[in-house]
Amino acid sequence: MKIEIKNCSQCGSSKIDFAIPPGDNKKRYICRSCNFIHYQNPNIVAGCILEWEGKILLCKRAIEPRLNYWTLPAGFLENEEPLEFGAARESKEEANAYSNDLRIFSIYSLIHISQIYIMYYGTLKDGKHSPGLEESFETKLYAQEEIPWDELAFPIITENLKLFFDKEKTDKPHTGTVDKVGDEYKIIRS
């Protein structure tokens, strides 16, 4: 999360400096009235690759950003929520989809937007899915040759689908980074 802090969330003062606190080595938003430091750190996105009879579940986004583009069910992890629970919740919210055998598939750092993107893989329970209220216009199972590569919502979704179809399945999660340099996305597998 990166948001400009204009007023102190604690005392309300507008005397906010963006400076390195004592003993630290990174700039933070510091209140000069009450000394409160507004830390900002990366967010976690958790989601699922759900498979049914060789096909993968995608959702057509009914919300911005990337309205109308296809995505894997995924979203921000909430406070007090276990990681796997967050991934499962997103599958339920976006696609009314469930899985009983989720395991970690990939962990990527999205540097330009300060997100850690953790995807699980599992079997879609009973092959059932439908668009989640408010979140998706449509849900659909796609075989590899049917994936709408030009209509995917985000580079990290493309990367996960490529990893899924290209790579040997192992217990070791796929890892890497995504960054945006100018208008270009730079993806490095590690």
Next chain:
Amino acid sequence: MKIEIKNCSQCGSSKIDFAIPPGDNKKRYICRSCNFIHYQNPNIVAGCILEWEGKILLCKRAIEPRLNYWTLPAGFLENEEPLEFGAARESKEEANAYSNDLRIFSIYSLIHISQIYIMYYGTLKDGKHSPGLEESFETKLYAQEEIPWDELAFPIITENLKLFFDKEKTDKPHTGTVDKVGDEYKIIRS
């Protein structure tokens, strides 16, 4: 991160409600003057289990919380920082320690404090280490039978050391949850 928001970070208004925004299902701090929503989400802690000749590197904390207790090098991931880089940075900051072969060892959700704790495992480069400025009083390599189990800083550190010494090494990261119920920590391996 869970912090009470008393004033809007954008417009400075003190008219803050803790309520569910339209289209959401979770309470957030909402500014009633400018409608800004102050989202709060889990933080990521990244760290390392560094091994040298069968011994594990621990650091004696020179900072609160848990001053004087022993810990694995770990700390909050920063914005725009790749996960593995954060783990390596913490090892450098706390123990002047490096590794060339870091791989993911465990991923735990610390529910009661909304942290996702991701530990890497690697060989301590050249067996070298020393207390990091301001962060550690002492660094030391411990064999399994020497680990100061009663002087470890956090339950998640104990859990990682137990996993390391007890469990078979696989490519699959260890996963689980830690929660605090009353005064008791409840650890569940998944």
